[in-house]
Amino acid sequence: MARLILLGHAEEQRKQNHLRVERRRLRDASNPLQLPEREFIANFRLSKAGFQQVLEELCPYLPQAQRKTAVRNELKILAALSFFANGSYQRNVGASFLCNMSQPTFSKCLHEVTDALNVREVLLKYIKFPKSQQERENIMKGFMEKFRFPGIIGCIDGTHVALIRPIDHEEAFFNRKNYHSLNVLIICDSNLNILHVDASFGGAAHDSYF
Structure with a gap:
């Protein structure tokens, strides 16, 4: 055998x-x-x-x-x-x-x-929020020309990125949709270029934490 x-x-x-x-x-x-x-x-x-x-x-x-x-x-x-x-x-x-x-x-x-x-x-080369007045004016111009929204320098939204269930502080990552995630905030300009990302909060965190 x-x-x-x-x-x-x-x-x-x-x-x-x-x-x-x-x-x-x-x-x-x-x-x-x-x-x-x-x-x-x-x-x-x-x-x-x-x-x-x-x-x-x-x-x-x-x-x-x-x-x-x-x-x-x-x-x-x-x-x-x-x-x-x-x-x-x-x-x-x-x-x-x-x-x-x-x-x-x-x-x-x-x-x-x-x-x-x-x-x-690499991150800071491509993901950066506009600091100069000229950069902000260019973004505002893009939003105005494409969407007729004045004075906008970024669109903000959040999304839940699914995770394997963490071992530590599991409750901080269990979201209202009944799975584990990170609650990620993203800001983009009128061309969908990402200007800012914040992935520091677990899925249980309310959007107001940002």
């Missing part, structure tokens, strides 16, 4: 190793940038030019590859963008023919890209 168990385990390990090698081979051959522009945008919610800019911005903040078999930075970012765009499960996104990653590999890539996006130098 023990021999059968060992043989079964060895066979399962062999299949896992074969799958890992095959997935790596497919990933190395994958080039999502060869997709037509429209299909690329449908998958990643970003144009190819926009992706190249994101790639240049984030590469300095992504961990340096230690192995030849490491996932390329462009695939890390594309996999993360697909997840952000579609809100799908990690396993489904990672297994996509465009990325070919196991769930653990994809999870690691997602954390790395998210950390890079949250580097202070």
